Amino acid sequence: EAGVVQSPRYKIIEKKQPVAFWCNPISGHNTLYWYRQNLGQGPELLIRYENEEAVDDSQLPKDRFSAERLKGVDSTLKIQPAELGDSAVYLCASKQGFEAFFGQGTRLTVV
Amino acid sequence: GNSVTQMEGPVTLSEEAFLTINCTYTATGYPSLFWYVQYPGEGLQLLLKATKADDKGSNKGFEATYRKETTSFHLEKGSVQVSDSAVYFCALDRMNSGAGSYQLTFGKGTKLSVIP
Numbered sequence: 001e002a003g004v005v006q007s008p009r010y011k012i013i014e015k016k017q018p019v020a021f022w023c024n025p026i027s028g029h030n031t032l033y034w035y036r037q038n039l040g041q042g043p044e045l046l047i048r049y050e051n052e053e054a055v056d057d058s059q060l061p062k063d064r065f066s067a068e069r070l071k072g073v074d075s076t077l078k079i080q081p082a083e084l085g086d087s088a089v090y091l092c093a094s095k096q097g098f099e100a101f102f103g104q105g106t107r108l109t110v111v
Numbered sequence: 112g113n114s115v116t117q118m119e120g121p122v123t124l125s126e127e128a129f130l131t132i133n134c135t136y137t138a139t140g141y142p143s144l145f146w147y148v149q150y151p152g153e154g155l156q157l158l159l160k161a162t163k164a165d166d167k168g169s170n171k172g173f174e175a176t177y178r179k180e181t182t183s184f185h186l187e188k189g190s191v192q193v194s195d196s197a198v199y200f201c202a203l204d205r206m207n208s209g210a211g212s213y214q215l216t217f218g219k220g221t222k223l224s225v226i227p
Contacts, residue, residue: 004154033215040219040220041219041220042115042200042202042217042218042219042220043155043200043217044217045214045215045216048213048214056213056214091154091155093155093215095215098143098160098162098204099157099160100157100215101157102147102154102155102156103154104153104154105154
């Protein structure tokens with residue numbers, strides 16, 4: 001069974017540029033999360049989906065971040081414009097039951 | 112809101128030493144508790160879980176017991192190996208009253224290095 005797939009693995013962009021991350025969850029998993037993980041820190045939730053509905057986006061900086069989950073499957077996370085402080089690893093996870101499965105993440109560097 | 116506090120690292124141990132990584136939590140009711148592990152260059156993987164008080168989760172020689180009375184879920188292993196070198200995250204899954212939905216909340220992580 002394929003795991004959670006994220007792309008790209010690495011992205012370097014200049015500040016003020018837009019960037020997008022893509023996530024393909026495990027088939028059949030209704031719950032999807034986007035997390036941000038700063039260096040040396042634990043993951044922090046950005047947004048959680050149940051099917052195509054964003055049920056918790058309270059920690060998503062909505063002035064520059066947006067997300068969508070089309071047809072309740074794949075999801076994209078976008079930042080526009082990016083700032084230096086957005087440099088981090090962006091993790092996607094999907095869940096069915098108790099266990100959440102994580103992708104390998106996208107390491108974003110904003111210069 | 113919900114939160115997880117785990118001991119700060121890094122932790123350096125010799126091979127075959129005993130490991131304890133402390134984890135305490137703040138949450139209402141009975142959250143589910145987890146330990147995730149992140150090996151270098153890889154994503155987070157579930158190591159073990161416990162879903163109710165007094166449950167013991169175990170996997171790969173690691174154990175943790177859900178202690179409701181002390182709101183703790185400490186990770187232990189009797190004899191660590193070099194291959195156990197990784198970052199370990201304690202996490203809980205529970206309704207966050209502020210957000211109005213279930214949240215999977217992580218601690219800051221503890222880096223373990225095991226030397227031969």
